[in-house]
Amino acid sequence: MATISTPFSIKNLQLKNRIVMAPMCQYSVEKEDGIPNEWHFVHYVSRAIGGTGLIIMEMTSVTPEGRITNGDLGLWSDDSIPAYKRIITEIHKHGAKAAIQIAHAGRKAEDAEQPVGPSDIPVEVLPEETKNGTLKPPRALETDEIQTIIKQFKDAASRAVKAGFDTIELHGAHGYLLHQFMSPAINNRQDAYGKDLALFGEEVVKAVRSVIPEDMPLIMRMSAIEYIDGGYEIDHAIKMAKRFRDAGVDMFHVSSGGEGLPGKKKPGNYPAYQVPFARAFKEALQTPVIAVGKLSTPQVAEATLANGDADLVAIARGMLNDPYWGLHAIKAITHKVTPPEQYSRGIR
Template identity: 45%
Template sequence: MNAKLFQPYTLKNVELKNRIVMAPMCMYSSHNEDGKVENWHRTHYTSRAVGGVGLIIQEATAVTPQGRISPRDLGIWDDEHIEGLKELVGLIKEQGAKTGIQLAHAGRKAVLEGDILAPSAIPFNDEMKTPLEMTAHDIKETITAFVQGAERARKAGFDVIEIHGAHGYLINEFLSPLSNKRTDEYGGSAENRYRFLGEIIDGIKAVWDGPLLVRVSAKDYHGEGLDIEDYVAFGKWMKEQGVDLIDVSSGALVPARIPVFPGYQVKLAETIKHGAGIDTGAVGLITTGIQAEEILQNDRADLVLLARELLRDPYWPRKAAHELGVEIKAPQQYDRAW
């Protein structure tokens, strides 16, 4: 079988050896609360590279201390973070995978001491802290922090940058009318709500010439929220700005019941891909090689991102290759058992 899952894929100027991507998943493992890489990160990410993943996207990495989801998140808000990230990048690349980093700000979903920020002073739910509405100065500072994070990512040697615009975090909060009630140039119309992300994209593009991805939540699962047609429009704007691929997830902006089933978000990736004319990645309960291959063979997405399945099995690519009748090269050290 000529499995597309194991064919190379070129993302701007970076060639991936296959179309299997490790999705960003927070590890909450910077135990000194300084945002620095620790041994857990070195072991966790490198083992997936040994397992055969084509691209590994590092977990949400905070561009400001205030933008962490938790006190133990990885950070990229200071030059002191570069050394550890550079070491981690080297370990992953040594095992044949390309490296990505997800630049993030948690917004109103930050669980931290002190004030937290959001486009509007609306808490996520009754149990969480009410954020401060960002001033124009806060917005400009945060855009600058994303750009500086991209510069540090370049210095650390990452191949790919992904902007975290999903799951109810800060950028997602600006995009949706459920969480953005501003009356200035960053609120109101779709164009205004997109402005914050658009300025981050432009800022990063000025300092970064590698592949640029954006992760989105393409459905709010709320009658007054955003749905897929809104993200087709956003996708067209992202393409015009030079974004190379949209990583399509959904939900988590507001508390909501989400109908979950195998591949439940694939249709969203497919709709943006064809509606906006931009490459997409599909993610969400993709667990088998056959399922991943169906997505690619039917042109529903260009990359397949795996999350929990790669937590369960770092060597998932080997299992998928067996399912699809493909021979993939083993690490030399494991050849006797492959």
């Protein structure tokens, strides 16, 4: 029996299938106010029409200074709530559920006048991987500034609830601020936030958990390993994840990194290269997991689910290529699909 088309539920989140749209930055905000526009509306709603079970909106900053670029979405103002609500309402009309990934870029904030991080260690990045070719050296955060950012995550989560999101994902991967604090290669602080690498993330999780409904699941995306010289391995990530689970995370979205990373260790360039990481998280933490990374071939996505390696599969570039990936994948696996009536003559 096919797995990809079967329902999935966790707490009050009920999905019609196991397909997730992975968060992918669009860099398309026009007024630098962080508010989604017509591009975002069409982009996300089209994937709901296309059969996706859960749509995770792109990395959305909790503060203007925490964006990767000034074209990124934000959730630092109540003014943005109506625009998100409009998108969510339309997503729901097509049977999909909506999530938002909230984050702070930390030392990877390309357009910030002064990037910040747990320490002043600069980012080692290949020039072609940034908009401007270089990144400014970060300034180490003061303790009171850390507390401010924790509150910004809390406030952003509260706005996400008001907007009507079904679940929230914290971005603790890919070298952004939550990840930076948990990385021994990046965080050399001498205070509590350096001696206990899980502390910042744990406090963010608890703060967010305090303002979202008890029955709303909280997701966290994590890098299972680091592709920087001296970076951590999966045992360290799982140790951090156990703290986050105990603080209130219900499901982990397990990633690592892609091409363009400067370390000697390189990520795989083959289908499902991150799936073993997802399975390791699932077995160690006894929580549901989302697998991601070159799963765009329907048979590979189905195998990942059928083998029990993950509970959900997140599709990134495959959905940029095909807004109707969900419908096409289910058809490829089950040989039966129910498209919107308007498309029934073309997708059968």
